Amino acid sequence: MTRRLFHRGYTIEKSEGGNEATEVYRARLGGKSISGSLHNVKKSIEWWADTNTFVNPADFDEEEDDAPPTHQVEEYKGFRIMNDDPEKDEKGWYMIVRGKLMKGSLPGLKLFIDKNGDQLRA
Structure with a gap:
């Protein structure tokens, strides 16, 4: 069968x-x-x-399947902030909001969410 x-x-x-x-x-x-x-x-x-x-x-x-993941994901107030290259830790972060790509540093993206979170969810 x-x-x-x-x-x-x-x-x-x-x-x-x-x-x-x-x-x-x-x-x-x-x-x-x-x-x-x-x-x-x-x-x-x-x-x-x-x-x-x-x-x-x-x-x-x-390919090595046991290799550690090369990306980071952080959940912040309901938003996923990602980094595909940890070596570029400072400016390699991004998130997708309403189909738009936003890039920047992790603290910068968190600050943006803090300021505009309610408008982003609407």
């Missing part, structure tokens, strides 16, 4: 049997068949859907 999953409009199939460590998932992207772990197959589909670039799931195995 085949187990089917759907991710971003693509069908991912897994044949029953085997243990969790040896699960192999398959999908078709742009006429090419791909296979690998569920996580890597989903990453390949993401690349294909977002950039129309084919990336083999095996290419993702080279």
Whole structure:
């Protein structure tokens, strides 16, 4: 029996049997068949859907999954303030408010929220 999953409009199939460590998932992207772990197959589909670039799931195995996250997220009065590059700690912070990107330092964005919070939520 085949187990089917759907991710971003693509069908991912897994044949029953085997243990969790040896699960192999398959999908078709742009006429090419791909296979690998569920996580890597989903990453390949993401690349294909977002950039129309084919990336083999095996290419993702080279990345270290145990690496610490390189981004920071801080919740402040109901707003998410993010930093994707901790090395640029001072000015690398941003948030999205009503579909608009706002960038600046963490204290500056918090000050902006303090001054304009009620208007931003409306």
